[in-house]
Amino acid sequence: MFGLSYDSKYILNAISKSQAIIEFDLKGNILKANENFCNALGYRLDEIVGKHHSMFCEPAYTATPEYRAFWARLDAANMMPVLTSVLPRAIARYGSRLLTIPSSRAESHSR
Secondary structure, rough: OOOOOOOHHHHHHHHOOOOEEEOOOOOOOEEEHHHHHHHHHOHHHHHHHOOEEEHHOOOOHOOOOOHHHHHHHHHHOOOOOOOOOOOOOHHHHOOOOOOOOOOOHHHHOOE
């Protein structure tokens, strides 16, 4: 699950039981999501894997230079924290508790 070390898998599995988790590559493409994430946002896994993060954001936000620059910085391995503007149904279920943690550059480019 999520391509982590042996011990990390147990930790992530425990977290995954109570948290919604999604994994993106550094370009913003969805790699994986757990059942909690899919249920919380009202999607099936097959509806989101391979799609871009932008599907969860308002179109006006994804059209901004800041949004494009964010993914460009991640792809260049200049990771930074971010608060994204997400669709109302995600906000209704999770409010401001949404967190995005990208895969490492090495993991992303080795897939």
